[in-house]
Amino acid sequence: xxxxxxxxxxxxxxxxxxGGSLLRDLAAAGYSVYGYNRSTSGARSxxxxxxxxxxxxxDTLRKANDDAAIIVLAVPMGAxxxxxxxxxxxxxxxxxxxxxSVKGPVYDEIRRHGLxxxxxxxxxxxxxxxxxxxxxxxxxxxRAAWVITYDYAAECEERGERTPQEWIDLFSDVTxxxxxxxxxxxxxxxxxxxMAVARVSHLPHxxxxxxxxxxxxxxxxxxxxxxxxxxxxxxxxxTDPALQRAMCESNAAxxxxxxxxxxxxxxxxxxxxxxxxxxxAELIEFGHRTRTRLEAxxxxxxxxxxxxxxxxxxxxxxxxxxxxxxxxxxxxxxxxGRIEIF
Amino acid sequence: xxxxxxxxxxxxxxxxxxGGSLLRDLAAAGYSVYGYNRSTSGARSxxxxxxxxxxxxxDTLRKANDDAAIIVLAVPMGAxxxxxxxxxxxxxxxxxxxxxSVKGPVYDEIRRHGLxxxxxxxxxxxxxxxxxxxxxxxxxxxRAAWVITYDYAAECEERGERTPQEWIDLFSDVTxxxxxxxxxxxxxxxxxxxMAVARVSHLPHxxxxxxxxxxxxxxxxxxxxxxxxxxxxxxxxxTDPALQRAMCESNAAxxxxxxxxxxxxxxxxxxxxxxxxxxxAELIEFGHRTRTRLEAxxxxxxxxxxxxxxxxxxxxxxxxxxxxxxxxxxxxxxxxGRIEIF
Numbered sequence: 001x002x003x004x005x006x007x008x009x010x011x012x013x014x015x016x017x018x019g020g021s022l023l024r025d026l027a028a029a030g031y032s033v034y035g036y037n038r039s040t041s042g043a044r045s046x047x048x049x050x051x052x053x054x055x056x057x058x059d060t061l062r063k064a065n066d067d068a069a070i071i072v073l074a075v076p077m078g079a080x081x082x083x084x085x086x087x088x089x090x091x092x093x094x095x096x097x098x099x100x101s102v103k104g105p106v107y108d109e110i111r112r113h114g115l116x117x118x119x120x121x122x123x124x125x126x127x128x129x130x131x132x133x134x135x136x137x138x139x140x141x142x143r144a145a146w147v148i149t150y151d152y153a154a155e156c157e158e159r160g161e162r163t164p165q166e167w168i169d170l171f172s173d174v175t176x177x178x179x180x181x182x183x184x185x186x187x188x189x190x191x192x193x194x195m196a197v198a199r200v201s202h203l204p205h206x207x208x209x210x211x212x213x214x215x216x217x218x219x220x221x222x223x224x225x226x227x228x229x230x231x232x233x234x235x236x237x238x239t240d241p242a243l244q245r246a247m248c249e250s251n252a253a254x255x256x257x258x259x260x261x262x263x264x265x266x267x268x269x270x271x272x273x274x275x276x277x278x279x280x281a282e283l284i285e286f287g288h289r290t291r292t293r294l295e296a297x298x299x300x301x302x303x304x305x306x307x308x309x310x311x312x313x314x315x316x317x318x319x320x321x322x323x324x325x326x327x328x329x330x331x332x333x334x335x336x337g338r339i340e341i342f
Numbered sequence: 343x344x345x346x347x348x349x350x351x352x353x354x355x356x357x358x359x360x361g362g363s364l365l366r367d368l369a370a371a372g373y374s375v376y377g378y379n380r381s382t383s384g385a386r387s388x389x390x391x392x393x394x395x396x397x398x399x400x401d402t403l404r405k406a407n408d409d410a411a412i413i414v415l416a417v418p419m420g421a422x423x424x425x426x427x428x429x430x431x432x433x434x435x436x437x438x439x440x441x442x443s444v445k446g447p448v449y450d451e452i453r454r455h456g457l458x459x460x461x462x463x464x465x466x467x468x469x470x471x472x473x474x475x476x477x478x479x480x481x482x483x484x485r486a487a488w489v490i491t492y493d494y495a496a497e498c499e500e501r502g503e504r505t506p507q508e509w510i511d512l513f514s515d516v517t518x519x520x521x522x523x524x525x526x527x528x529x530x531x532x533x534x535x536x537m538a539v540a541r542v543s544h545l546p547h548x549x550x551x552x553x554x555x556x557x558x559x560x561x562x563x564x565x566x567x568x569x570x571x572x573x574x575x576x577x578x579x580x581t582d583p584a585l586q587r588a589m590c591e592s593n594a595a596x597x598x599x600x601x602x603x604x605x606x607x608x609x610x611x612x613x614x615x616x617x618x619x620x621x622x623a624e625l626i627e628f629g630h631r632t633r634t635r636l637e638a639x640x641x642x643x644x645x646x647x648x649x650x651x652x653x654x655x656x657x658x659x660x661x662x663x664x665x666x667x668x669x670x671x672x673x674x675x676x677x678x679g680r681i682e683i684f
Contacts, residue, residue: 186567212636221530225467234636265556266605273594274594279587280548287550290554336564
């Protein structure tokens with residue numbers, strides 16, 4: 001039994017880079033946290049490191065149900081539906097969140113399983129090109145944006161209904177969990193999230209692979225000359241292909257929009273170069289301006305002199321369920337801000 | 343007067359990131375090295391740091407001529423022609439090399455000035471998104487590829503002529519200088535170099551700018567979610583726009599070929615995604631394979647257990663001017679290898 005003030009227990013399904021790192025951080029923060037890993041060897045490694053980890057999904061879900069835990073789905077998109085089948089059967093008391101890098105297809109599955117009232121979507125914008133439990137570590141999420149979706153509350157509002165307290169409590173608890181691992185909870189609706197990550201995450205993966213191929217076409221000599229700019233731009237092509245395909249292909253519609261925009265920019269640059277007076281001032285100067293602005297916005301604010309970095313994302317201190325709270329979430333989303341619960 | 347065994351003095355024209363870092367490394371290695379910087383404040387900073395630096399070009403070139411120094415052109419492409427005018431007039435005894443990121447346009451200027459016999463081209467594949475003397479530092483070139491061109495020797499060979507000893511000595515001295523700053527001297531002919539760097543350096547710059555723009559089109563929310571993959575792929579868009587334009591526009595013909603290849607890959611991916619059964623297995627798997635191979639090839643070899651890293655580039659110990667030496671250079675170029683002088 002947990003004390004009335006202790007956070008709700010967390011049960012993590014899938015202990016790869018993200019799930020494993022979350023397990024480590026929450027355990028370090030004193031949460032009652034445990035998990036399931038499909039790979040027996042991964043589960044064994046996690047147990048050896050002192051964590052409460054099983055390779056039996058049904059047992060893990062039964063325990064989560066006894067605890068009324070929050071279940072975190074940290075599996076690839078393709079495994080979500082099968083896990084939800086088991087959750088419906090074995091863990092009817094649990095709230096659900098996830099860390100999958102697309103939110104539309106997950107929300108479709110949630111709806112198909114009739115779980116909207118028990119689900120708040122999530123997506124931490126953190127990771128490396130490595131995967132699996134062995135790649136997991138403490139502190140992975142520090143100052144990372146962690147998207148939290150609120151479509152269900154917005155839908156209730158639109159219908160003129162009050163959002164159920166059960167959902168509001170789950171939203172609060174997931175936000176607290178995010179803040180506890182030092183990430184920043186950024187509210188976004190599912191469709192907006194998927195379009196944004198198509199531009200800033202899935203497109204970079206496609207670019208990384210395509211640039212790797214083009215470099216390879218240059219032969220061994222070109223490879224020998226590849227330095228920082230090439231290595232940085234292709235780094236994420238080294239990510240497990242199955243994970244890359246899962247995220248790009250399940251967000252295909254948004255990714256096509258982002259790709260069309262990108263190909264358009266490149267075609268303009270190509271034509272501006274294929275000339276007697278090559279001139280790509282427009283692209284380079286716009287790119288320079290936007291990249292410099294990104295740098296200025298991201299990470300710590302310049303005026304911070306203390307060792308504790310101050311986020312540059314504007315913060316909304318939210319009272320979930322209070323007056324106009326969904327409108328406040330939408331306003332925070334529009335400016336890429338973060339929320340804290342008070 | 344330098345002793346007979348001391349390396350030939352080096353005179354660096356332009357003390358930005360590359361020229362300034364070379365000045366620091368060569369001074370630390372005991373070379374007689376000095377330079378010119380157009381900006382008076384940059385020259386003053388360098389002098390304050392204890393270096394022999396002037397903001398008077400003609401004076402600097404006269405001194406280089408007295409020393410029969412090697413002149414290193416470390417200025418943007420647009421400044422090369424004007425500097426060569428002064429070199430022809432004031433420094434007829436000097437050998438010339440450069441660090442400009444395109445080699446064709448520099449070689450055209452060298453020919454126009456009738457300086458082929460006194461010129462060996464160079465290009466260190468090192469740098470950051472920062473520029474200017476303030477960005478320069480010791481150790482920038484450690485284990486970087488530093489291209490050294492040998493077109494003049496290949497042209498002599500083709501004509502059935504012996505390469506002049508003056509040129510051979512310059513080639514040897516430039517190679518020694520490269521190795522001395524811990525870079526790896528990679529032989530390449532001008533046209534091959536320009537095609538290779540279009541793929542692995544100039545294309546990544548165009549991509550970085552275009553991706554920055556596409557991210558910006560996603561609005562503040564997308565920017566707020568931009569994390570590692572986006573930041574790494576756009577990093578070099580923060581480079582001084584004038585430098586980026588100079589290298590991309592002066593290598594436009596090769597860059598268009600690389601861009602066409604890249605756009606073709608993206609269009610294929612786009613069409614594979616715009617489908618009821620999105621599938622980009624081919625691109626992602628090819629990209630993963632080539633990126634993994636690049637990682638395996640670059641940097642230190644795995645079997646190196648000593649703190650001294652062993653390069654993965656095959657090494658040719660060259661006797662410049664010896665039998666078949668130009669053919670050996672071509673073979674080394676074909677495998678992206680490096681040379682040392684013995």
